Amino acid sequence: MLSELAPNDYFSGISLSFDLADDLHSFGSERSSEVVWEQTVKTIARIPEIISTWIFEYLPESQNFRLLALHSHSEFQIAPIVPKYSVPCYHVVDSNMIFELNLAGDESFFIPLAKTLSDKTSAMYLGYPIRSDIGTVIGVIGMVVEAKFKHKFKNLKLIDVIADQLSQELIRYKNEQLISETLNTASFVKHSLAELFRLLSAKSSDLTTTCRNYLQTGTKLFGLPLGLITSKIGDDWEYSLVEGYVHGIYEGQRFSKEESKFSLSHSHNSAIIRNEISSSSVEVREHLLEAEISCLMEFPLKVHNQTIGILGFYGIKNQKIESIELFQRVFELMGIGLANTIEKHNIDLLSKIVFLEKDSLPTE
Known part of the structure; x- marks a missing residue:
């Protein structure tokens, strides 16, 4: 599995092996979405320069992010639902691009994390978009990384592959939620109309x-x-x-x-x-x-x-x-x-x- 690879096998810059390619191909097969989110952040967190990583689902109707999974090497917590503009991930949504931010700035979102960092100026935020099949941002991979991000290009290529897999999983998850909500709504409407008819009759x-x-x-x-x-x-x-x-x-x-x-x-x-x-x-x-x-x-x-x-x-x-x-x-x-x-x-x-x-x- 991806999470079972020793970091230096890939993250030191060695190209993807056939085993890794096979693992990515079966990324979400026969596993619940919740398991996929958790295993993904654990995999990303194995990159030595990454301090914390999380996955957000973007909810455009309410202008919020929903936390799907979080992995951190320090005491860093994120609420289950956070307003869009209270976190730097909104830059990723608005620009539809990778976004970087130096933590030396005044970012209240990172205050709990900054307290655990020995040198705040040595860390930065990195956000990577998860896009739908039509290119809109439906989620964000958020990361706090060391400023000296070794083999950044190669590591981002891996995260790009993971983002593609997460896109398929998140689309499937959203579709399942929509189907479930539609069925529940139809069931409630049918039941409520029957009850109203009974009351009126x-x-x-x-x-x-x-x-x-x-x-x-x-x-x-x-x-x-x-x-x-x-x-x-x-x-x-x-x-x-x-x-x-x-x-x-x-x-x-x-x-x-x-x-x-x-x-x-x-x-x-x-x-x-x-x-x-x-x-x-x-x-x-x-x-x-x-x-x-x-x-x-x-x-x-x-x-x-x-x-x-x-x-x-x-x-x-x-x-x-x-x-x-x-x-x-x-x-x-x-x-x-x-x-x-x-x-x-x-x-x-x-x-x-x-x-x-x-x-x-x-x-x-």
Whole structure:
């Protein structure tokens, strides 16, 4: 294997052997992508002049890098996800070329690494692009190397071969992720539509049972442990129905208009989704923060164009909402369905009252 070669067999400048060529040819065969990433950085790190090396996947949609693997001879760590412009690898993406940077400059990304270097001026950053089949950068091989990089040309030729192999592996990995996400999305859409149809088709004269059924369905669909239906009581608000247990949140709990923080955020007929909430969040009630609510989905229940309540689902601690755009659409359909059910229930109830009043009128 590549990683089993003694460094001087190639890295001292000796040409590629047939064994090495065969090894590169079978680079990613029958191995998981994670194993390929790890073995690759270990292989690159065997070049004597390389201090640290890592592989980034570039995520253009979010303008982030995702760490695939890291190998370092010193105590150097990289977060799993890092913003594009917080690391020098962005130069590689923007230029679509190899990029070099002397660490004598003020680069905060390398501060933890620089502390372990005996002479910061003797090291440099080297970034190598991993390109797609149409030439765009989909990843970066990042390296910290000694400034006196022996046999630099020959070593870069090896890294070029490795980058080509990584390109094929990363394309395959991205395709597998896309297929998996598409299948999961299709499965969720199919399941959620079936659940929405079931909710809308249910016949029940008990509005409380219907509302609780919506809450139970929502907590399962969205994977959030707390569901609330909050009702407007005069100028105040009340948690009329609670599905799930979170300490400090209970049915019958009331709070004032000032505490509700509903008036502005729910003026439009659309869902409010917050994946990160904190004490500075202007749309989050303080008692939710005290209960360690970490994310929320809320939708105004409007009857006769008046907001009479809020349908909400909430995550706790460090929980996040996944597939926000997809969840939002399904959630809004659920909220509209529940609001229509409440409105129809009220109309039916009013019709019965009018019918009874007509029956009670004296006949002439």
